Amino acid sequence: MTEFDAPVPFTSEDYAARMRGVVDQAVAAGLTGAVVTPGPDLVWLTGYQPTAITERLTALVLAADHPPTLLVPRLERPDAEAAEGATAVTFADWTDGTDPYDAVAPLLRGDGSYAISDSAWAMHLLGFQGVLPGSSYRSMTHSLPMLRAVKDANEIGRLAAAGAAADAAYGEIKKVRFAGRKETEVAADLAGLLREFGHSQVDFTVVGSGPNGANPHHEAGGRTIQPGDAVVLDFGGLKHGYGSDTTRTVCVGEPTSEIQEIHDIVRAAQQAGVDAVRVGVACQEIDRAARAVITEAGYGAEFLHRTGHGIGVTTHEPPYMVEGEEQPLVPGMCFSVEPGIYLAGRFGVRIEDIVTVTEDGPRSFNNTDHRLAVVE
Structure with missing residues (x-):
């Protein structure tokens, strides 16, 4: 039907460039970075979509002061590592029975201001604020409206x-x-x-x-x-x-x-x-x-x-x-x-x-x- 009926796969560099773009947009908006939870932004940035979106915390943290890091439940790490853009991120994980917010805290700045996915669960946002009460969060759509707007x-x-x-x-x-x-x-x-x-x-x-x-x-x-x-x-x-x-x-x-x-x-x-x-x-x-x-x-x-x-x-x-x-x-x-x-x-x-x-x-x-x- 078109020359793209068999699409060209996205490369690791494609995903890395997208993540760099998010950091650049966040900094331009006066933010420290972005926190991306399961949904279309995560798929676009990493190629990863959890098979089932549950209460277990999955979060991609993007900021200028450290490499892109994807925090996942340990039991889901093999699937995350198989995603198209996996080689463009550093992985961290947490285990059932431990506090996932203790695991995410080292990835965030205590006084940082972050864009966060509009679809992020309230329990996770409250969890971030609980471990880092000085941090703040803004809607991804309102903060970074051009995030996925321009296509290659x-x-x-x-x-x-x-x-x-x-x-x-x-x-x-x-x-x-x-x-x-x-x-x-x-x-x-x-x-x-x-x-x-x-x-x-x-x-x-x-x-x-x-x-x-x-x-x-x-x-x-x-x-x-x-x-x-x-x-x-x-x-x-x-x-x-x-x-x-x-x-x-x-x-x-x-x-x-x-x-x-x-x-x-x-x-x-x-x-x-x-x-x-x-x-x-x-x-x-x-x-x-x-x-x-x-x-x-x-x-x-x-x-x-x-x-x-x-x-x-x-x-x-x-x-x-x-x-x-x-x-x-x-x-x-x-x-x-x-x-x-x-x-x-x-x-x-x-x-x-x-x-x-x-x-x-x-x-x-x-x-x-x-x-x-x-x-x-």
């Missing part, structure tokens, strides 16, 4: 492959019957197609038919899809460890003039958002460009959400295309552009592509037809 060529290739797979799934789902079937049945078809085209993980398959399409995050339910329905299809997951996320709106049979009109407005708004993507433009300008089209058409109050979100090892991450986000776009940022109009109790329309910023403008990872498709 390997990551962009994986995102491109994921996007192409999602496009292929859309091409096939248009061939199935919609009318007379439940939303859950079409959603199951979508999930199967994503897996068929190489996704290892399916995160969501939104099938919002008729009035359910007016709920942007509707979960497919038992409603039977009717002739004449507009149906919002929003689906994605992970391929090669990187995300896909695309939305198209289809109509069961020929659309009414109103459905076609709303779709045309959203299509123009989505294109305006993509056209606004260029190096140096603030993230909020993408939102403004798309929103202006919808507002001018008289449906500003029916555009209920931000225009976009970043994507990488998770399907939602910084940067966000939303009013107030002044972070300038730089090459390698990857995010969605997904305006919508939602008419409560009637129907909704959304169109979404994942794009990346290049020196020459936007490059889209989704390239299926934006026109309103008619399905059976």
